[in-house]
Amino acid sequence: MARYDFDLFVIGGGSGGVRAGRVAAGLGKKVAVAEEYRFGGTCVIRGCVPKKLFVYASQFPEHFADAAGYGWTVPEASFDWPTLIANKDREIGRLSGIYQQGVEKAGGTAIHSRATLVDAHTVHIENENRTVTADQILIATGGRPNPHAALPGHEYCIFSNEVFDLPELPKSIVIAGGGYIAVEFANIFHGLGVETTLIYRGKEILGRFDMDMRRTLHAAMEKKGIRVLCHTIFEEIQKNDDGRLAAIVTGGEVLVADQVMLAIGRIPNTEDLGLENVGVEIGVKGEILVDALSRTNVDNIWAIGDVTDRVQLTPVAIHEAMCFVETAFKDNPTEPDLDCIATAVFSQPEIGTVGLSEDEAAKRFAALEIYRASFRPMRNVMANRDDRMLAKLVVDADTRLVLGAHILGPDAGEMAQLLGISLKAGLTKDDFDRTMAVHPTIAEELVTMYKPSYLIRDGERIETA
Ligand code: NDP
Numbered sequence: 001m002a003r004y005d006f007d008l009f010v011i012g013g014g015s016g017g018v019r020a021g022r023v024a025a026g027l028g029k030k031v032a033v034a035e036e037y038r039f040g041g042t043c044v045i046r047g048c049v050p051k052k053l054f055v056y057a058s059q060f061p062e063h064f065a066d067a068a069g070y071g072w073t074v075p076e077a078s079f080d081w082p083t084l085i086a087n088k089d090r091e092i093g094r095l096s097g098i099y100q101q102g103v104e105k106a107g108g109t110a111i112h113s114r115a116t117l118v119d120a121h122t123v124h125i126e127n128e129n130r131t132v133t134a135d136q137i138l139i140a141t142g143g144r145p146n147p148h149a150a151l152p153g154h155e156y157c158i159f160s161n162e163v164f165d166l167p168e169l170p171k172s173i174v175i176a177g178g179g180y181i182a183v184e185f186a187n188i189f190h191g192l193g194v195e196t197t198l199i200y201r202g203k204e205i206l207g208r209f210d211m212d213m214r215r216t217l218h219a220a221m222e223k224k225g226i227r228v229l230c231h232t233i234f235e236e237i238q239k240n241d242d243g244r245l246a247a248i249v250t251g252g253e254v255l256v257a258d259q260v261m262l263a264i265g266r267i268p269n270t271e272d273l274g275l276e277n278v279g280v281e282i283g284v285k286g287e288i289l290v291d292a293l294s295r296t297n298v299d300n301i302w303a304i305g306d307v308t309d310r311v312q313l314t315p316v317a318i319h320e321a322m323c324f325v326e327t328a329f330k331d332n333p334t335e336p337d338l339d340c341i342a343t344a345v346f347s348q349p350e351i352g353t354v355g356l357s358e359d360e361a362a363k364r365f366a367a368l369e370i371y372r373a374s375f376r377p378m379r380n381v382m383a384n385r386d387d388r389m390l391a392k393l394v395v396d397a398d399t400r401l402v403l404g405a406h407i408l409g410p411d412a413g414e415m416a417q418l419l420g421i422s423l424k425a426g427l428t429k430d431d432f433d434r435t436m437a438v439h440p441t442i443a444e445e446l447v448t449m450y451k452p453s454y455l456i457r458d459g460e461r462i463e464t465a
Pocket residue numbers: 176177178179180181182184200201202206207233263264265266311312313343344345346
C-alpha cells in the first residue's frame with residue numbers, strides 16, 4: 001500500500017500550481033490540486049487575462065478616431081460597461097474550466113477548498129473537513145493587493161480585485177502607484193472615457209524600467225489627458241455625503257472622484273496556511289523562503305510563484321513549476337533561470353522591454369553604445385495621430401553584446417517576446433545588423449539603427465558626431 005494518499009499535493013490552483021500539478025500527474029504521479037476560489041488564480045481570474053481584455057476594450061475610441069484618416073465615417077460610438085463585464089466573465093469562466101480540466105485530464109484530482117498544513121505530510125481540506133497525506137507538498141498560493149492599512153480611509157478604496165467587477169464605470173478615478181497595475185489601469189480607464197488621475201510617490205512612474213521609456217510614456221499619458229502627479233501620496237481618503245470620495249494628497253490638494261484605486265504592490269498569501277505547524281520559514285513580507293530549487297527549509301515542502309516574492313510574473317511561476325517537477329519527480333535538479341526576463345506594460349502606448357536599462361548598464365559596464373530611434377509609425381501619419389514610437393538598444397561597446405532592448409509603441413509587448421530570444425541567446429549588435437529588415441514594419445527599426453545615437457563612458461554621456 002502507498003505510504004501517502006498523494007505523491008504531490010498542491011495548495012493553490014493558479015498558473016504555477018496548476019502547471020506543476022498537471023505535469024506531475026502526466027508523469028503518472030498521484031496528484032491533488034486544491035483551490036479555494038476559482039482555478040486559474042490571479043492571472044486568469046483577476047489579473048493578466050481580464051486586464052488585457054479591458055485594454056482591448058479601451059483602445060477602440062482611438063481606432064474609431066484614426067479611421068477617419070483612412071476614409072471611414074464611423075457613427076457616434078457608445079460603450080456599455082455591463083456588456084464588457086459579462087463577456088469578460090464568460091471568457092474567464094471558460095479559461096478557468098480549462099485550467100481545472102487540465103489537472104483532471106492529466107489524471108490529477110481538482111479539489112475546491114482551502115487547504116492548510118497540519119504537519120509536513122498532512123493537509124487539511126476545509127470544505128470536506130478531512131485530512132489527506134502527501135509525500136511532497138507544493139505551496140503556490142500567490143499574493144493579493146497590499147491593502148495599505150496605514151492609510152486613513154483605505155477601506156473606501158478599490159484594488160485590482162474589485163476593479164474587474166465594478167457595478168458601473170466610474171466617471172472619475174484616482175489611482176495610486178507607479179507600477180504595472182496603476183499605469184495599465186490609468187490607461188484603461190482613460191481609454192474608456194473616465195477622468196483619470198495617477199499619483200505616484202517617486203520621481204517618475206515605472207521604476208526599474210529604462211528612464212527614456214518612463215519619461216516618454218509619462219508625457220504620452222499626459223498628452224492624452226491623464227493627469228499624472230509624481231512625488232505625491234495619499235494622506236487620507238474620505239467619503240463625501242454624495243458617495244463620492246475625496247482623496248487628500250501631499251500638499252493638501254483634494255482630488256474628488258467616484259473611485260479611488262490602490263495599486264501599490266502585492267503581498268504573499270501565507271496567513272493561516274498552517275506554516276507554523278510545520279516550521280516553514282517566511283521572510284519579512286510574509287513570503288515563503290525557498291532555496292534556488294524552490295525548496296523550503298522543510299525537505300518535502302516547496303513553494304513557487306508570487307507566494308515566494310521572487311519575480312511576480314505568470315510566466316515565472318510557470319517556469320518555476322516546470323523546474324520543480326524536474327527536480328522533485330525527474331531526478332534532475334533544475335534551478336529556475338530568472339535572468340533576462342522580457343516583460344510588457346500594457347499601457348497605451350505599450351512598453352516592451354528585456355535586459356538592462358541604460359542606467360543599470362552604465363553602472364555595470366564601462367563603455368556603452370546607445371542606439372535610439374524616435375519616429376511616428378506609418379499608421380499614425382494618415383490617422384493624424386502624433387504618438388511616436390521609441391526603440392532603444394543598449395550595447396556593450398567592448399563585446400558588442402546587446403544588453404537591453406526597450407520599445408514603446410504599438411505591439412511593443414509582442415516585439416519584446418522575440419527580442420527576449422535574441423538577448424537570451426547573447427546576440428551582438430553585429431547579429432542585429434546582419435539581420436534583414438521586414439519592411440514596412442515598425443520593428444524593422446530594431447535592425448536598421450546603424451550609428452550609435454550617443455555613447456556612455458564611465459557613466460558619462462558622450463554625444464556622437
Ligand atoms: P509594482 O511592484 O509594479 O508597483 C508598485 C508601485 O507602488 C510602485 O510604483 C511603488 O513605488 C508603489 N508603492 C509601493 N508602496 C507604496 C506606498 N506605501 N505608498 C505609495 N506607493 C507605493 O506592483 P503592482 O501592484 O503594480 O503589480 C504587482 C505585480 O504584478 C508586479 O510586480 C508585476 O510583476 C505584476 N504585474 C505584471 C503585469 C505585466 O506583466 N504586464 C501587469 C500587472 C501586474 P516605488 O516604485 O517607489 O517602489
